[in-house]
Amino acid sequence: MSITSSAALAAIIDHTILRPDTTEADIDQFCAEALQWKFASVCVNPLNIPRVAAALRGSPVKTCSVIGFPLGATPTDVKRREVEWVTAQGASEVDMVISIGTLKSVGAGPIGEEVAVLKAACGDVLLKVIFETALLTDQEIVAASLAAKAAGADFVKTSTGFTQKGASVEAVALMRRTVGPKIGVSASGGIRSFIEAMAMIEAGSNRIGTSRGVALMREAHF
Known part of the structure; x- marks a missing residue:
C-alpha cells in the first residue's frame, strides 16, 4: 500500500482510546480530533459506543468497538452478545480479540468457528x-490468519496494545503474505511515530490503530 499524502494517512488511522481511566471528556476530545483530521474511526470500549456514535453521526468517521478486550478469554456466546449490543x-466496526490460550492449546479450529x-x-x-502477535509463533500467526480469513473476517489485526509488545513489521508482513491482498491487515499497539506507522x-x-493519531499527523511530511 502506498501513502503519498497526509489525507491518505489520516483515512487509515483508527483513533484509539481504550485506557481504563478514560473519561467522557477524553471521548469527546478524541471524537473532535477524528472529525477534524478525518480519521477512519474512533475505537473505544463498549460502554463508550453510544457517546461516540452520537458524536460521529452523519460523518464518514466510523464508530469502532472492541469485543472480548483485552484478553479474549470469554466464551463465544458472551462475545456474540457484546457484538449485538454494540452494533x-x-x-x-468491531474489533474482536481471540482466545490466545485456545489457539495455543488446541489450534486454530475454534478460532475460526468463533470468528x-x-x-x-x-x-x-x-x-x-485481533491476535496478539507478540505472544504467538509464526506458525500460530499463519494458522490464525488463515482461520480468520476462511471464516469471513474483514481484517486481521496485530495487537491490543495491552501486552509487553505491540505490532512488529515482521508480524504485519507475515500476516499480509498469509491472507493475500483481498482482506485488510491492521497494525496496532505501540505505534508512536510517523516513521513507525x-x-x-x-x-x-x-x-x-493508535492513540497517537494526532501526533502522527503533525509529524507527517509529504
Missing part, C-alpha cells in the same frame, strides 16, 4: 480479528 448502539459466529452477528458491520504500511498494513 445496536451504533458501532459500525464465523461473530461475523454472522456483525452482519454488514466490519469485523477485525509508515514502516507498518510498507509491510502491508492498511489500517493503523
Whole structure:
C-alpha cells in the first residue's frame, strides 16, 4: 500500500482510546480530533459506543468497538452478545480479540468457528480479528490468519496494545503474505511515530490503530 499524502494517512488511522481511566471528556476530545483530521474511526470500549456514535453521526468517521478486550478469554456466546449490543448502539466496526490460550492449546479450529459466529452477528458491520502477535509463533500467526480469513473476517489485526509488545513489521508482513491482498491487515499497539506507522504500511498494513493519531499527523511530511 502506498501513502503519498497526509489525507491518505489520516483515512487509515483508527483513533484509539481504550485506557481504563478514560473519561467522557477524553471521548469527546478524541471524537473532535477524528472529525477534524478525518480519521477512519474512533475505537473505544463498549460502554463508550453510544457517546461516540452520537458524536460521529452523519460523518464518514466510523464508530469502532472492541469485543472480548483485552484478553479474549470469554466464551463465544458472551462475545456474540457484546457484538449485538454494540452494533445496536451504533458501532459500525468491531474489533474482536481471540482466545490466545485456545489457539495455543488446541489450534486454530475454534478460532475460526468463533470468528464465523461473530461475523454472522456483525452482519454488514466490519469485523477485525485481533491476535496478539507478540505472544504467538509464526506458525500460530499463519494458522490464525488463515482461520480468520476462511471464516469471513474483514481484517486481521496485530495487537491490543495491552501486552509487553505491540505490532512488529515482521508480524504485519507475515500476516499480509498469509491472507493475500483481498482482506485488510491492521497494525496496532505501540505505534508512536510517523516513521513507525509508515514502516507498518510498507509491510502491508492498511489500517493503523493508535492513540497517537494526532501526533502522527503533525509529524507527517509529504
